[in-house]
Amino acid sequence: MSIFFHNLLYNFLIAFGVIIGASFFAGIGALINNHPPLKTMLDVSSSLKIWAVAVGLGGTFSSFQIIEQGLIKGEIKSVIKQMAYIVAALAGSNLGCIIIKIIRKCGRVWLK
Secondary structure, three states: OOHHHHHHHHHHHHHHHHHHHHHHHHHHHHHHOOOOHHHHHHHHHHHOHHHHHHHHHOOHHHHHHHHHHHHHHOOHHHHHHHHHHHHHHHHHHHHHHHHHHHHHHHHHHHHO
16 A cells, blocks of 8 residues: 555544544543533534544644645645545544544443
8 A cells, every 4th residue: 555545544543533532541531520421422412523633634724735835836736636635534533523523422321
């Protein structure tokens, strides 16, 4: 596999891990503070989506600078690569949020 696909996978998994990890630790904090953990996990996962994308990309400014330079210089290949990295990070953060929502739905089923 090429470096491009490795970086796509890294961006996806880093954004995914940020959402899942932050949500689980927020749930632990909610248990300690006697708050509802599943609601806290869902709130944190939805509010951290954009930050997970930024972390997955390694900083948003560098990606947007590369896109800008690619458009100015006519290097469409670099623009497409950066867009693919952004989409991969968005997909990872959205999948993390979906998994937290599934955990919440499973909690409702188990409580019945």
